[in-house]
Amino acid sequence: MKKVALDVDHVSIDYRDLSHMRLARSFSKGEVRKADVFRAVNDVSFSVKQGEILGIVGRNGSGKTTLLRSVAGIFQPDEGTIDTHGNRVSLMAIGIGFNANNTGRENILKSGMLLGCKLDYVKDRMDDIIEFSELGEFIDRPVRTYSSGMYSKLSFAVTAILDTDIMLVDEVLSVGDEHFRKKSFKKMEELMLSDRTVLIVSHATNTLEQFCDQVLWINDGQFMMLGDTTEVLKAYDESMQL
Amino acid sequence: MNNTKHLRIIYILKRVFLVLFFLGVATCGLYPVANQPIKVIVDSSTDKYVFSLSPAEVDKLSSYTMDCPGISEATIDEIRISRHFESICVDKITTGAFPSYGIIEGDSVVLNSEACDLLREASHSAVLERILFSEGLLVLTLLIWILLNALGEKIDPDNRNNHGPIYEIRKFCSEIKEYRQYMVFAANADLKAEVANSYLNRLWWLLEPLFNMLVYVVVFGKIMGNSIQNYATFVYSSLLMWTFFSKVLNYSVKCVRNNRDIVTKIYVPKHVLLITNMILDFFKLLFSLIVLIPMLIIFKVHIGIAAFWIIPTYLLMIIFSFGVGMIFLHYGVYIDDLSYAVGILLQMMMFLSGIFYDVITSLPHPLNVVMICVNPASMFVDTMRRALLYNTVSNVPLIVLWIIISLLISYIGIHIVYKNENGYVKVI
Numbered sequence A: 001m002k003k004v005a006l007d008v009d010h011v012s013i014d015y016r017d018l019s020h021m022r023l024a025r026s027f028s029k030g031e032v033r034k035a036d037v038f039r040a041v042n043d044v045s046f047s048v049k050q051g052e053i054l055g056i057v058g059r060n061g062s063g064k065t066t067l068l069r070s071v072a073g074i075f076q077p078d079e080g081t082i083d084t085h086g087n088r089v090s091l092m093a094i095g096i097g098f099n100a101n102n103t104g105r106e107n108i109l110k111s112g113m114l115l116g117c118k119l120d121y122v123k124d125r126m127d128d129i130i131e132f133s134e135l136g137e138f139i140d141r142p143v144r145t146y147s148s149g150m151y152s153k154l155s156f157a158v159t160a161i162l163d164t165d166i167m168l169v170d171e172v173l174s175v176g177d178e179h180f181r182k183k184s185f186k187k188m189e190e191l192m193l194s195d196r197t198v199l200i201v202s203h204a205t206n207t208l209e210q211f212c213d214q215v216l217w218i219n220d221g222q223f224m225m226l227g228d229t230t231e232v233l234k235a236y237d238e239s240m241q242l
Numbered sequence B: 001m002n003n004t005k006h007l008r009i010i011y012i013l014k015r016v017f018l019v020l021f022f023l024g025v026a027t028c029g030l031y032p033v034a035n036q037p038i039k040v041i042v043d044s045s046t047d048k049y050v051f052s053l054s055p056a057e058v059d060k061l062s063s064y065t066m067d068c069p070g071i072s073e074a075t076i077d078e079i080r081i082s083r084h085f086e087s088i089c090v091d092k093i094t095t096g097a098f099p100s101y102g103i104i105e106g107d108s109v110v111l112n113s114e115a116c117d118l119l120r121e122a123s124h125s126a127v128l129e130r131i132l133f134s135e136g137l138l139v140l141t142l143l144i145w146i147l148l149n150a151l152g153e154k155i156d157p158d159n160r161n162n163h164g165p166i167y168e169i170r171k172f173c174s175e176i177k178e179y180r181q182y183m184v185f186a187a188n189a190d191l192k193a194e195v196a197n198s199y200l201n202r203l204w205w206l207l208e209p210l211f212n213m214l215v216y217v218v219v220f221g222k223i224m225g226n227s228i229q230n231y232a233t234f235v236y237s238s239l240l241m242w243t244f245f246s247k248v249l250n251y252s253v254k255c256v257r258n259n260r261d262i263v264t265k266i267y268v269p270k271h272v273l274l275i276t277n278m279i280l281d282f283f284k285l286l287f288s289l290i291v292l293i294p295m296l297i298i299f300k301v302h303i304g305i306a307a308f309w310i311i312p313t314y315l316l317m318i319i320f321s322f323g324v325g326m327i328f329l330h331y332g333v334y335i336d337d338l339s340y341a342v343g344i345l346l347q348m349m350m351f352l353s354g355i356f357y358d359v360i361t362s363l364p365h366p367l368n369v370v371m372i373c374v375n376p377a378s379m380f381v382d383t384m385r386r387a388l389l390y391n392t393v394s395n396v397p398l399i400v401l402w403i404i405i406s407l408l409i410s411y412i413g414i415h416i417v418y419k420n421e422n423g424y425v426k427v428i
Helices: A023-027 A064-071 A104-114 A119-133 A136-140 A148-161 A178-193 A205-211 A229-240 B002-030 B055-059 B113-124 B127-155 B165-195 B203-223 B231-258 B270-298 B305-334 B338-352 B365-374 B376-389 B396-427
Strands: A004-016 A037-049 A053-057 A079-083 A089-092 A166-170 A197-201 A214-219 A222-228 B038-044 B048-053 B064-067 B076-082 B089-094 B102-105 B108-111
Touching (some): A004 B396, A037 A064, A037 A079, A037 A214, A053 A064, A064 A166, A064 A197, A104 A136, A104 A148, A104 B165, A119 A148, A178 A205, A205 A229, A222 A229, B038 B064, B038 B113, B048 B055, B048 B064, B055 B113, B076 B108, B076 B113, B089 B113, B089 B365, B108 B113, B127 B165, B127 B396, B165 B270, B165 B396, B203 B231, B203 B270, B231 B305, B231 B338, B231 B376, B270 B305, B270 B396, B305 B338, B305 B396, B376 B396
Parallel strands (some): A053 A197, A053 A214, A089 A166, A166 A197
Antiparallel strands (some): A004 A079, A214 A222, B038 B048, B064 B108
């Protein structure tokens, strides 16, 4: 029996409309009016075992990204708990902390350290990252000179090579050209075989079918279904028909 | 059940101390202070002479002769008037203004009736003590408040969802340790990025304050005219400090928004972002210091042991700007137009704080003391200048007091940000 790597327990996340927050109110502990609160994720629970890959599906605006951000620790849930059991979590997103005027190399170091790695460790893996990103000599040029494909390739490479225990992937598998896409898929397959726990958000059901051990379906923040990949995806596809 | 009772007591105690604080401030403000003895300090190019005067003596003074052996061969730098706290002067007569206040007769300095009016005024008004003691009370109340919160946290570890002082300060320290490599590296990388595609590169960090200084020297020194010695160094050294201070505050308001790319994708303690920028500005400050050193040599400024007193002034400036910056950082997330307001405020503060003039001599008597006491920017700039250019250690109680206040403000800033950072990503 594998260890549980991530526990999400009855999590709810609210967005408050703060556009008309008054300065005075922020000093006192005034209750926020009910109408201003929008519940993006409502009472969702699941747990992922170590090495498993969980897919998350749902329509636009159903709270998938919010959920991922919350797992990544960017904000705490308003209700419920998220327990990562001491694992390091990274949200694979395009260009964490990239500064367009810095070279690719500097940006790798910067975002690597933001992901919680030590400087020496990132330096050690530098060659792997550069090789995976296929940037060649562009790595020592400022990022602003990159094409959008190169930019995405670099940021995918950073998160793919630097090991974090739990990886959160938000719709980034479709970056780069055909060749790089195939390479990313291969990398994902590798990760699947390795001991890394992965959460993928995607609309591409065939991608999910290929990789995932489990799929979670949420709709408008409500928990819909969690279970075997083919079963959930079938139900999801049916609901998406016109 | 016992816990809630204790927490209730702490809650009541906090209110009691708050009321005591207001009562204390009212007492400080209204207490009838009798006329005080004053000290007159004559600073000449070779020596320093101190004279004490009792209130009764000051009252019937019409001219005042001070025996200063050796003054005939030297020149007077300035004559300072102070009360109990010798290092804080409440008024002073500079070299330029001296002829209208007195003359040198042989080995003694004779002050005329106009100067005696100044002495009387200094003896009568107790503004300095009133403000100083109120600030002391503020420190005390804040300290008690935080200690009570810490106590509440000890009794009930879950107190306010883990937002007690002990937990927060520990968290802050461990995060500083964790991210120190990143902060230095990122500051360096940002510096590189800033000058990456300019021709003059790092030279801009020198040219910017230098040309600013030239403008101010021409406008305030030549066109408006003033009698401050070494006006160029006077302005340049203050501008360095002020530039750092205003840059940090201006940045802090936009800090979270500017780092949207990072903040929305990964959890970063927000103070890490602010400190990264402070390190960047500090590098620039060190770079601009390169010009200051030749300036000091060219203008033959005598630098003595008191120059070490600039270290606490810089320390105060850094802690104060961090503390205020953290608070601005929080409100800047929610209030878009705060950056305009802060910009205007800083602009106003620059002209009020005596970057281009000496607050003590340029403002009328009670106002100059108020400015020095309640405006730390004006105070640290003035103290730094006097340590660097006039070799005097000044404003000691104020510096100490404000360092403590700044530390407390920093804690409050950290507390506010920790408590609310959850919501930042949802807003920007």
